[in-house]
Every structure is written in structure tokens, then in C-alpha cells.
Amino acid sequence: MNRGGRAIFSQQIVNGLMLGSIYAMVAVALTLGIGVLRFLNFSIPGLFMIGGMMTWALVRAGLAWPLAAAAALMVGAAASLLVELFTWRWMRKADEFVPLVSSMAFLILFENLAVVHWGSELQSLPRLFASADWRIGNLVISAPQLVGLLLSIGLIAALSLVLARTRLGRALRTIAEDADTALLLGVDIHRIVPMVFLISGAFAALGGVLFALNYREVHPFMGEALGLKGISAMVVGGMGNIWGAIAGGLFIGLAEVVSIDRLGADFVDISVYGLLLLILIMRPTGIFGAAGTRARS
């Protein structure tokens, strides 16, 4: 590989990591639902989209971008509480697929509400940061991307600290073991479970906000492709594993960028989903998860 080729390659590694940090946010949102509630929450891609589109809509309405981002985050978290109100709360005792169906219906609901309000076109945000690129040798690293990466690592560290150290974390881990036993032990699950949705909704929406700020393009169905990559990232990292989610996100981001580079764009999906299938069959706890017994479904 000549010098120019190597520079382009390392630039792609950087881009892959940035994309991966957004996948990681979605993966954390998903993995929290599975880890604590054994609930595959398909409304997460919708919450991601709400984060992205609200940022765009509020910036367009003249709000400063930090305010728009914060408001979008809150709307996403609030929408997630709405999902809780109509899914897990009612269906804890139902067939395990039923909450999944309702969360899919929420995805359809959110996407089509966005279409009704804003139309289905691709919308672009104005350039928000004049020139915030840092150059290290031949590498170009944009400041917002780097901030996004650090922010996601920081938030995930904070989340794992909350889970390990606080009273809330202990309650969540009890629910993860067995919701009925948690109830018997005096854990107020109907107060605690909305917290899970609040946190995972905020992570999903933050992923959308970061996507909108970095790639400056949003549309009502933006969550679908990202959601699928987030699912892959979660599986690679081991379902229910918070740190696995960020490792999986970065890994999928890199794998995607490298396979575009080496195999051509046509083979990206085959390699990403092939990897996903292989991991599910061979090592269902994920590459970064502890090897051990298959987790209960």
C-alpha cells in the first residue's frame, strides 16, 4: 500500500469509529431493554428518528443548536415513556412476542406522524460548525464527531456506574433476574421500569441528535437502517452487556467501512448480516460477552 492509500485507509478507520459511536448509542438503548426486561424494543429506531428530526425542525425554527439538541433529547425520552405506558406494563404476562409487536406498531406510528408533519423528503441541516476540523498528519477529524465519540463513551461509563453502584441500579438488576421476585422483595417495578425506558429513549434520541449534527441529513425513515445496524452491534457485543454495546457499535462501524473499501458497497450487507448470523449461532453471548451458558430468552 502506498502512502496515499494508507492515509485514506486510516481516514476510513476514523470515519468508521465515528459512525460506530452512533451505532453504539442505539445498541445501548436496545441492550438495556433486553438486559433488564428481556424486551426487544423495536420503537428504538423511531426514537432515534425523533431525536434527529426534532433537532432539524427546531434548528430550522431558529433555535440555537444546543437548545434544539436538548429539546429533541427530551422529546425522544418522553416518547419512550409513552411506549412504556402501552407495552411492557400490560404485557409482562403475555406471550413474549406481544410487546415486540406493539413496539413495532410504535415505530410505524412515529415514522408516519413524522411524514404527516414534515413530509417524507430528505431534509438537510445547515452547516452548524464553521470550521471545526482538526488535522493530525493527513487525518481529518471533525470536532463534533470526536465530541460525539467521547460523549458516548462517557455516558455509557456513567450508565454502567449507575447500574453497579446505585439503589436504582440494584433494583434494575433485581428486575433483570426476575420481575416477580423483585415485586415480592418490595421493588416498585412500575416506578422503576419507566426509568429503563427513559434512559434507553434518551440514548436512542441522542444517537439521532448526533447523527443529525454530524451528517446533517434527516428523514422520517432514517431510523430503520440505523436500527438494524444497532441490533447487529448489540448482538456482536453480547445482548444485555452495556460495554459490549459500545464495543459492538465501533466494531460494526469499522466492519462496514472496511468492507466498503475492500469488497465494494454491494457486499456490505452480506458481510455484516453474515457475521451477525454466525455470532448468533456460534457464540450467542457475543464476541465481547463472557463465554458461558446461553442466556435465557
Added chain:
Amino acid sequence: MSGYVEGILVLLAINVVFAYGAFLPMAAGQLNLGVAGFAAIGGYVSAYLSNNAAMPASPAIVLGGLAAAVVALAVAVPVLRTRGIYLALATFALGEIVRACILNMEAVGGAAGYPVAAFIRFPVIAAFAVAVIVLVSLLFATRFGIAITAVHDDERVADLMGLNVRAFQVAAFALGAGLAGIGGGLYAHHFSYIEAQYFSISLSISIVLYVLFGGTQSVFGPLVGAAVFTLLPELLRGSAQWRYVLFAAIVIVVMVLRPQGLVSGAQMRRLLAGKEQPA
């Protein structure tokens, strides 16, 4: 019959076939999110046969379904090692792999899509749908249906009762894939054109929605679910853009009020026996 009504009825019949394709594994406790992948295999194989081997549409569609079932049998052994959410995600990955492979297959048009020369009208499609309904109802009136229900309710007890749990799961998975393949073949030969993008995860999700909405406890659940899901958006057409919003809201509310789906097993037994029975 006006073109509009025929169009809706065709869609209804195809959706019914798809719904039974997802219902069979679900009745055995497996969520197959890769239904669209098997539908794609059936659609493309049958289209290839009728285009290149001068085969009439109906046998080509049956062979397409067979091809999907064979692929399902081949992948069932590794894929059905997983369970629950893992199985749902594994089948989802499988569907996406099938789609990505078709996108890269130049012999069937790749990303440009694949035109289908042969054309079938509503009567043929309706005949297929009725045959599928009758076949599945008959199947569930046999020991197979009871065994599948037992596997769904409690695998361990079914195993203790001497059922070969794995064999029933593989059978339900492959039979379902075969039906999905037939649905794909019907779609290909009515709309004269197929493309890989149609057989996406959204299609799998909609098909799974039909079944869960109708209910997985009775053979008539998928029929009711597919009918409601095909006809309801048409009835709501008055408020063009809002119809999907309303539609999703209805699904959410129904799932809260009736998590077992519209048609439940106890209901059907009561209806058929004419008297109360313990559920």
C-alpha cells in the same frame, strides 16, 4: 369485479398465504423474522422457472415454495439451535442475507429487479389461498397440531411426553417457509415484476403483525389478522396520510386490550363445541 376490488382481493389472498407461512413456526413458539427472505426465494425461483424453463405459472409457484422449504430445512439445523429473541434475530439476519445475495445476482436482474413474463389472475391466487387455509386447518386437526401446540406451551413437558420437539420445530419452520415461498411466487406472477427491496424486513414485520394481531392460538387467527390488516387501511383511506398513524394506534390499543390476538383458542373451542369449556 372492478379492477380496484380485484386488486384488494389479490393482496388479501397473498397476505393470507404469507400469514400462514409465519403462523406455522409461531404456533410452535418460534418467531420467524426472515419470512420475507423465504418469500423472496419462492418468488425468484418460480419466476426463473416460468421465464427460462417455459414452465406454466402454477407448478413453477409450487416448486418455488418447495425451494424455499428446502433452504429452510438446510438452515433449520444451525438456526434452530437458537431460541427466543436469538432465534428471531437469527432469522432476521437470514432474511437480510437472502435479500443481499439477490441484489448481487445478475442472472435475476440484481438491483434492477426481475420482470416476470407469465401472469396469473385472481381466481388462481384465490385457489392457492383457499388450498393453504384448508391444508393448514387439516394439519391442525391431526396429531401434528396438538403436538405443535404442546411444544409452544411448554417444550420441556412436550419432551417428557415423548414428543420429538426438535423434529416438530424443524417441520413447522420448513413448512412455514414453503408457504411463504408460495406467497412470493403468487406475488411475482401477479405483479409481473419483483425486486429484492420488496422482500425487506418491513415485509417480514408486517406479516408477523398479521399473525400476532389475529392470534397464534387458533388456525383462523392469521386469516382474521391478514384480512383486518389488508382491509383496514383501505377503509381508512379517506384520511390518506393519517391512515398508517390510525392503523398503528389501533394495533397498539388492541394489543393492550387483547394481548392474545383477536381470535383466541378458548373462543374457537367455545364456538365449535357450542358450550363453555375451561380455557
